[in-house]
Amino acid sequence: MQHFYPSFTGSRLCFLPGVFRFSGRFAKTPTFAIVNRCQSININTLARWRVLKAVEQKSAGVGVHKRRASCYNNNLSNGGGSGGRSFCNVDSSSIDIRRRIHNGSSICHWWCTPNRLLAPLLVAGNIATRSSPACVISNYRLTSLSPLLQLLHQLHSLSLFSCGVQQRLFSLQTATMSTYKITEKGTPNTKDYKIYYSGPNGIISPFHDIPLYSNTSKTEFNMVVEIPRWTNHKMEICKEDMMNPIKQDVKNGKVRFVKNLFPHHGYIWNYGALPQTWEDPNFVTPDTNTKGDSDPIDVCEIGSKIHKRGAVIQVKVLGVMCLIDEGETDWKVLAIDVTDPLASDLNDVDDIEKSMPGFLKATYEWFRYYKVPDGKQENQFAFNGEAKNKAYALKIVTETHEQWEKLMNKMTDAEGIRCENTSVANSPYTITKDEAQAVVNNAPDAGPPAELPSDVDQWHYVTKLPCLKLKSAL
Known part of the structure; x- marks a missing residue:
């Protein structure tokens, strides 16, 4: 059986074999959560701690980020760290995050909800720089931890997360901007x-x-x-x-x-x-x-x-x-x-x-x-x-x-290939947009x-x- 737990190395976040253990600075009493085979986590034991926030602070004079953690109740309002402030509203279905990062330092959060642990949205310490002092993320919805676990574990497997080895780290894309839908x-x-x-x-x-x-x-x-x-x-x-x-x-x-x-x-x-x-x-x-x-x-x-x-x-x-x-x-x-x-x-x-x-x-x-x-x-x-x-x-x-x-x-010879299109110039296979739309209309409706x-x-x-x-x- 393979487990993972988060650890910090310099300004890098890694996933290593093991178990999530929240104790001491991470929680009031020891609590364990097992992550197996990169699947979503069911952590009922963490329900009483709705928000677990890790604040990343910039060490004076050396530019190295260190992390400390503290536990907050459901009525969390504002919290912050050196060089920045953040606040969040937590419910059972979504997370609304507003993050401001100033002067090159950044904030990294762990959220616990009744049935799910949400990993940090941003895993690199270089989110904002002095040339880009402000960064705001809002209305971010994350309903599954599995893809992020897979991402971080694979990065560790490829040894791209070792401190000092790779300067630019893998990140998650939240949306695709395109002229196509x-x-x-x-x-x-x-x-x-x-x-x-x-x-x-x-x-x-x-x-x-x-x-x-x-x-x-x-x-x-x-x-x-x-x-x-x-x-x-x-x-x-x-x-x-x-x-x-x-x-x-x-x-x-x-x-x-x-x-x-x-x-x-x-x-x-x-x-x-x-x-x-x-x-x-x-x-x-x-x-x-x-x-x-x-x-x-x-x-x-x-x-x-x-x-x-x-x-x-x-x-x-x-x-x-x-x-x-x-x-x-x-x-x-x-x-x-x-x-x-x-x-x-x-x-x-x-x-x-x-x-x-x-x-x-x-x-x-x-x-x-x-x-x-x-x-x-x-x-x-x-x-x-x-x-x-x-x-x-x-x-x-x-x-x-x-x-x-x-x-x-x-x-x-097309050999069974469907060549219908709506825009290829001079193609004998071009059809009207109504004919193309009819194909989609006749397909089964989307389901779970x-x-x-x-x-x-x-x-x-x-x-x-x-x-x-x-x-x-x-």
Whole structure:
């Protein structure tokens, strides 16, 4: 059994194996809470302490943040620390937070509600700087701790949370700003769950109507996020359905979840696709002597934010890896969100190893072994698993965009792919916005999520010597 507890190292927040223990400075009497397998916490024993606040204070003269904690009752009004004040209203359903940070110091809170412990919303000590002295967050709603636990645990597993090793830390994204909106239909975690897209003029296809390029210089790209980091649902743009909604992949009549390959939980990047690209199954790549897999080209967004399922974000391409999946070319573009703090430092594939040491290796190993828990063989790679540089990646993206253009103009066989769109110029597949809207209207209404399979949080362990073996444990 794996547990986690929070600890502080310098100005870094870590999750380490163990148990939450609130005693001494954290509570009036010892109280324990176990966090198992990155799940939400049920802490009835902490109900009498509605708010547990940890205030981060700046040590005089040295610029190092230290943390102290105190316990407050339900009638908490104002509290603060050196250099700042904060106040919050707590009820059983949501947290309303207003935070002001001044003079480079910041405030970090732990909240306890009757059934849930809410971890700090901001995990880095450098939220505000002297050049940006004020930071206000309001009306923030957090109803599940699980994603944050997964995030922090994975960061610890990747050794990115060690003091002095990594200057910029992973953070949570609270919203996606985009010109596109999504409409969820059906029951999540089932075969009828679908995510449809709309633009300013109505329903669109994320495969065909979202432009590949996000700027006029064609140096940045739109990316459709199918799978947020640390999640297991194997979601993808559905080529076979009209208007190409995002759906969960199905095999043998069951929706698919990727296995957790220790030390990772689910996917280790924001995973998705570049719109208006297509790997033509009739095209043989000379460098690999393999044909395309008939999908939009895949993208691994390696930045620090966890993007929402269905988000459309802007990325810049850094490199590409070539997975040979059951004899087909399956390109994996490596990219970073243009708004990420590391974006200015990452301009080619070599920069990834400089700024994120070990990440390329982790990516290679993840793709190599992720099918092994399902009883399959290791995946193979072209170029001995080497990640090719930016120039090569851009060439591949351009090729797949040209292959998509041929598809949309009936210059190649669609082979069961639904090409309906509402905006592609001169395409014979263009339909009216009313026809597109009718597709969404006819889909089942959204419902509450179905129960997840019991093994979704199970961890699997792969040992490579003397031969490949697989072990699993809860």
